Amino acid sequence: MSNQVLAHLEDLVNALNISLFTNKTYFSQSEIQQQIDILEDIKEYINKSESEFATENITEEALLNDILNNPESLTPFAISYIPADLKDEISLTDTDKFEIEVINLINKAKDKRMSLNNLLVALKLTTGIAYSRSILNNRLYRMVKKDILFSVPGRKGLYTTNRDIQYESNKEESREVDLYNEEIN
CATH class of the missing domain: 1.10.287 (Helix Hairpins)
Structure with a gap:
């Protein structure tokens, strides 16, 4: 492999x-x-x-550290390295798996941002599932409503995992308004 x-x-x-x-x-x-x-x-x-x-001890130590650093939920790393005998005991819905995959993909992207089009392609390549545009858009909308994903303000169909993007965007808009007001005066 x-x-x-x-x-x-x-x-x-x-x-x-x-x-x-x-x-x-x-x-x-x-x-x-x-x-x-x-x-x-x-x-x-x-x-x-x-x-x-290659040793199991290193993987187990990394898994334990990941779980201790993220005590409320399992990360994509933790889920991928959970021992096989425990995987059946962990309750993950298809929605959980989908959300983890989307967050994982966006976190790997430049500036932790990804467009709807790129997500369609990336999900097909990583999961083998070809989502329809409307279904993916609806799922992303629900993720935004749960505050685990964020729409980039002023950019239709662009998503990020960066919570601070709202504040950055508002600062940029304020600067643009200030510059416009200076030009008028």
Whole structure:
């Protein structure tokens, strides 16, 4: 499995390097270089994980730390490393699993923001489930109402896990109004 992942990462790095040197991309050179660096770090981590992190004790210790640091709810990390004999005892609904997947995806995205379109594609790639736009939109709306996900103000169909985005947006709007008022005076 890890050999397949490493081969895929190598292909991605090569493709990014080609687009970097040929300038045949919509992304800036710094964005491409940043992605290459991230992929190289992932490759390095996978290589290390096969030798250094293979013991169960390290996984169990990380799981315990995660649970102790998040005592009210299980994180995506905790859920993925719960021992098999306990998984049947943990009560997770399909909605819980969906919400964890969405939050996990958005947290991995740049600036912890993701559009509805990108979520549709990312969920299909990660879960294999092709949600209809209206169903996904309804589920995201319910997540927003539960305050576990937030709409980016002024940006239709853009979601974030950053609670402070509301305050940042209000500050920006206040600055824009102040600048407008200065121009008028």
